[in-house]
Amino acid sequence: xxxxxxxxxxxxxxxxxxxxxxxxxxxxxxxxxxxxxxxxxxxxxxxxxxxxxxxxxxxxxxxxxxxxxxxxxxxxxxxxxxxxxxxxxxxxxxxxxxxxxxxxxxxxxxxxx
Amino acid sequence: xxxxxxxxxxxxxxxxxxxxxxxxxxxxxxxxxxxxxxxxxxxxxxxxxxxxxxxxxxxxxxxxxxxxxxxxxxxxxxxxxxxxxxxxxxxxxxxxxxxxxxxxxxxxxxx
Numbered sequence: 397x398x399x400x401x402x403x404x405x406x407x408x409x410x411x412x413x414x415x416x417x418x419x420x421x422x423x424x425x426x427x428x429x430x431x432x433x434x435x436x437x438x439x440x441x442x443x444x445x446x447x448x449x450x451x452x453x454x455x456x457x458x459x460x461x462x463x464x465x466x467x468x469x470x471x472x473x474x475x476x477x478x479x480x481x482x483x484x485x486x487x488x489x490x491x492x493x494x495x496x497x498x499x500x501x502x503x504x505x506x507x508x509x
Numbered sequence: 510x511x512x513x514x515x516x517x518x519x520x521x522x523x524x525x526x527x528x529x530x531x532x533x534x535x536x537x538x539x540x541x542x543x544x545x546x547x548x549x550x551x552x553x554x555x556x557x558x559x560x561x562x563x564x565x566x567x568x569x570x571x572x573x574x575x576x577x578x579x580x581x582x583x584x585x586x587x588x589x590x591x592x593x594x595x596x597x598x599x600x601x602x603x604x605x606x607x608x609x610x611x612x613x614x615x616x617x618x619x620x
Contacts, residue, residue: 438610441610502552
């Protein structure tokens with residue numbers, strides 16, 4: 397167990413809908429990272445937050461947004477969902493914002509029908 | 510062309526075999542190279558971490574980097590059924606932090 401928690405574990409929704417994925421980092425970790433993992437694209441970095449501020453941005457679509465709250469938990473919002481958004485979404489955290497020290501959560505499996 | 514290429518497999522070997530997992534990359538500026546192991550329904554966990562070229566050994570695992578060929582490998586000796594997982598390579602530049610991941614190779618070790 398990495399200490400990173402993600403909810404929900406599974407999410408099934410329809411095209412056009414909006415969902416929110418939640419991540420609680422390990423105790424003491426200030427940085428949160430979001431990834432999307434699909435069979436054809438592999439693990440794709442979406443966005444990183446450090447102590448509430450956006451630190452780095454990857455291949456995140458405009459329909460997606462994220463934030464990190466004062467208690468350091470983070471939410472990833474996915475809107476106008478498309479079939480191609482079906483994937484595993486992972487959150488990772490690290491203490492000082494160093495990628496080398498990331499610990500991954502168990503993921504949220506999103507299915508868009 | 511993807512930054513990092515990895516054969517997805519699946520790879521199936523008998524217990525005790527030596528396993529070789531590989532990634533190639535296109536950006537010669539990559540300096541840090543990682544291997545992650547991902548069990549089914551779990552998040553990736555860091556397995557090996559190497560800097561620049563050369564070999565690094567940790568128990569039954571050896572990571573090898575050949576920067577001249579832009580090729581990295583992970584060798585697993587005396588493979589065990591518990592090694593059955595997906596193995597992802599990752600790499601990053603010397604400057605900046607972003608990781609670039611391969612798509613992963615699925616490995617099954619048969620008892």
